Each structure stands twice: as structure tokens, then as C-alpha cells.
Amino acid sequence: MDAFDLLMIEQPLGVEDLVDHARLAERLNTPICLDESLRSIGAVRSALELEACSIVSVKLGLVGGLSAARGIHDVCRARGVPAWCGGMLESGVGRAHNLALATLPGFTLPGDISESGRYWDRDIVTPEFSIERGRMAVPEAPGIGVDPNREMIRDLAVRSASFGRLDRPVIRGATHGSQSNSGVRA
Ligand SMILES: [Mg+2]
Numbered sequence: 001m002d003a004f005d006l007l008m009i010e011q012p013l014g015v016e017d018l019v020d021h022a023r024l025a026e027r028l029n030t031p032i033c034l035d036e037s038l039r040s041i042g043a044v045r046s047a048l049e050l051e052a053c054s055i056v057s058v059k060l061g062l063v064g065g066l067s068a069a070r071g072i073h074d075v076c077r078a079r080g081v082p083a084w085c086g087g088m089l090e091s092g093v094g095r096a097h098n099l100a101l102a103t104l105p106g107f108t109l110p111g112d113i114s115e116s117g118r119y120w121d122r123d124i125v126t127p128e129f130s131i132e133r134g135r136m137a138v139p140e141a142p143g144i145g146v147d148p149n150r151e152m153i154r155d156l157a158v159r160s161a162s163f164g165r166l167d168r169p170v171i172r173g174a175t176h177g178s179q180s181n182s183g184v185r186a
Pocket residue numbers: 010011035036086
């Protein structure tokens with residue numbers, strides 16, 4: 001693989017094979033990036049200490065959310081390890097979080113963040129995400145920067161439930177289709 005002068009090779013071995021990744025890294029010039037192996041800050045620290053990888057892919061869903069992802073970012077940045085934000089089949093809600101994460105300064109490699117149209121006829125947020133000349137604009141509105149398209153979500157819903165504060169009495173749940181309605185209590 002070295003002959004191809006690649007930026008990186010991603011997760012070439014099994015999820016738990018940190019030692020084997022470290023052995024492989026000794027024999028390759030191509031940097032190894034770990035992805036599925038890195039499910040927590042501890043896993044990232046172990047991988048870096050073992051020199052099992054020299055590039056880190058951070059997936060928000062895999063590591064358990066923004067706090068963990070931020071912590072991994074901080075570990076990588078302190079060590080000067082390049083990181084990038086991995087993506088999967090997110091809807092616009094997940095994509096908005098990914099995009100915000102990817103703006104942190106330690107994410108020095110391009111993220112795997114697709115535009116809405118790559119996977120969806122219509123995304124569930126407005127505005128949808130688009131890429132122009134390889135770049136995606138970060139929304140500047142508060143919160144995740146985009147609004148869920150509630151009408152569309154209602155049209156697509158298979159089940160719905162409403163949750164409220166404990167001191168509010170009405171909590172309703174409804175199942176569309178063949179299943180019967182069911183109440184839900186918060
Ligand atoms: Mg991957």
C-alpha cells in the first residue's frame with residue numbers, strides 16, 4: 001500500500017487488535033487511522049500510547065456523544081495527532097452535530113460529512129446540507145443550526161409519543177398502522 005502514497009489506511013485490522021495495528025504500523029510508511037476501535041477516550045489514549053494509529057477518526061454515535069467526542073478531540077490536539085469527523089447514514093439532525101464537531105480546531109483532516117442529497121431524496125431538516133466546491137457551510141442559527149421539518153417527520157412517523165413534565169397530567173402516545181394505541185407515562 002505504501003507505493004500508493006496514501007494519506008492513511010483506515011482500520012485495516014479488527015476492532016480489538018490494537019497490538020496488531022501497532023505491529024503493522026511499524027512495518028508501514030502509510031499512516032494508520034483507527035475508526036471502529038476508538039469507542040471511548042480511553043481507547044484513543046491506549047491506541048496512541050501503543051502507537052497503533054497516528055490518525056484518529058471520531059464518530060459521535062460510536063463514542064457516546066458530544067462530551068466524549070470533545071474529550072477525544074482534546075487528547076488528539078494535545079498530542080498533535082490529526083483527527084477527522086467520521087460519518088454514517090445520519091439524517092440532517094446527526095449531520096448538524098457532526099458538522100459542528102468538525103469545526104473544532106483539532107479536526108485537521110476533511111470530515112466524512114456528506115450533503116443531504118447523497119443519501120436522501122429529502123432530508124428531515126431545513127435548510128438541507130449541501131457541498132459547494134468541496135466545502136459545506138456551517139449554519140449560524142442557534143442550537144444545531146437547522147430546524148427539523150416537523151411536517152415531514154409527522155408524515156413519515158410509524159409511531160409517536162408525547163412526553164411532558166411530571167407535574168403535567170397529559171401524556172399521550174399513539175401508534176399508527178395496525179398496532180393499537182398505547183399510553184406512555186414519563
Ligand atoms: Mg471507517
